[in-house]
Amino acid sequence: MSYISIKNVSKRFIRRGQWTEALRNVHLEIDEGSFVSFIGPSGCGKSTLLRIIGGLMEIDDGEISIGGRSPLEMQSAKQFGFVPQAPALFPWRTVLQNMKIPFEVNRKYNARNEKEQTDPIELLQSVGLGDFLHAYPKELSGGMKQRVGIARAFATGAPILLMDEPFSALDEITREVLMLQLMRIWEHHKKTVVFVTHSLQEAVYLSDKVVVMSSRPGRISNIIDINLPRVRDESIIGTEDFRQYVSKVRDSLRERWE
Numbered sequence: 608m609s610y611i612s613i614k615n616v617s618k619r620f621i622r623r624g625q626w627t628e629a630l631r632n633v634h635l636e637i638d639e640g641s642f643v644s645f646i647g648p649s650g651c652g653k654s655t656l657l658r659i660i661g662g663l664m665e666i667d668d669g670e671i672s673i674g675g676r677s678p679l680e681m682q683s684a685k686q687f688g689f690v691p692q693a694p695a696l697f698p699w700r701t702v703l704q705n706m707k708i709p710f711e712v713n714r715k716y717n718a719r720n721e722k723e724q725t726d727p728i729e730l731l732q733s734v735g736l737g738d739f740l741h742a743y744p745k746e747l748s749g750g751m752k753q754r755v756g757i758a759r760a761f762a763t764g765a766p767i768l769l770m771d772e773p774f775s776a777l778d779e780i781t782r783e784v785l786m787l788q789l790m791r792i793w794e795h796h797k798k799t800v801v802f803v804t805h806s807l808q809e810a811v812y813l814s815d816k817v818v819v820m821s822s823r824p825g826r827i828s829n830i831i832d833i834n835l836p837r838v839r840d841e842s843i844i845g846t847e848d849f850r851q852y853v854s855k856v857r858d859s860l861r862e863r864w865e
């Protein structure tokens with residue numbers, strides 16, 4: 608049985624008297640501990656679907672359940688970690704102090720996810736920030752700040768991580784390094800991750816399942832299972848199988864444009 612079950616979900620918005628069908632009849636099953644990416648043109652509803660899963664937005668039609676509970680119940684039980692495009696770091700606190708914010712602002716993290724919590728120093732080391740534990744955000748590059756955001760989401764012990772284009776503001780080389788680091792941490796902790804991206808390479812490298820979406824109305828046009836071996840390291844990027852999966856996702860995206 609799937610962990611996140613989304614059945615015939617629809618969502619509309621009204622703005623200045625105009626209705627937008629952000630999602631129409633979306634159906635998706637996500638297994639526990641899997642890595643799933645959403646990819647598709649701008650405005651196809653990727654972030655809306657992510658927010659719905661995270662209990663930040665209500666649906667108009669359909670059903671959604673996560674481990675048998677509603678997104679709102681999961682949210683109040685602190686079962687989600689969010690990684691946005693730019694992480695919110697307090698400028699007056701060091702990297703290590705910023706890692707502790709979720710535990711301070713909400714004590715439920717301590718109570719409910721205690722067994723799952725991971726040592727923040729260990730996580731910062733695994734994303735290459737072992738020498739920056741006591742640095743302040745202003746001393747970090749954009750990529751380093753994003754690494755703190757990712758490490759912090761893993762540190763909370765929340766079993767589901769929702770990542771909305773976490774690498775979009777970064778240069779290509781930094782993106783690639785972070786993608787490899789994210790894979791390493793995920794292989795170790797095996798949380799359920801839902802990841803929004805515009806990058807074909809990121810989607811294929813990271814995912815068990817790539818969900819291709821199309822717009823007007825926003826819906827799922829294809830779901831591609833990525834049967835590349837786990838554990839994945841960067842050598843997989845040069846393989847023929849990898850290239851074929853990237854082409855498959857690209858063709859799927861193109862079909863909708865044409």
Ligand SMILES: Nc1ncnc2c1ncn2[C@@H]1O[C@H](COP(=O)(O)OP(=O)(O)OP(=O)(O)O)[C@@H](O)[C@H]1O
Pocket residue numbers: 620621622627628629647648649650651652653654655656825
């Ligand atoms: N709060 C809102 N109010 C009105 N319309 C909204 C709202 N949120 C999203 N939309 C509309 O819903 C559609 C889907 O938006 P969404 O942000 O989910 O797309 P996206 O695929 O994540 O786009 P991008 O890749 O550009 O981030 C868009 O047409 C957007 O304008």
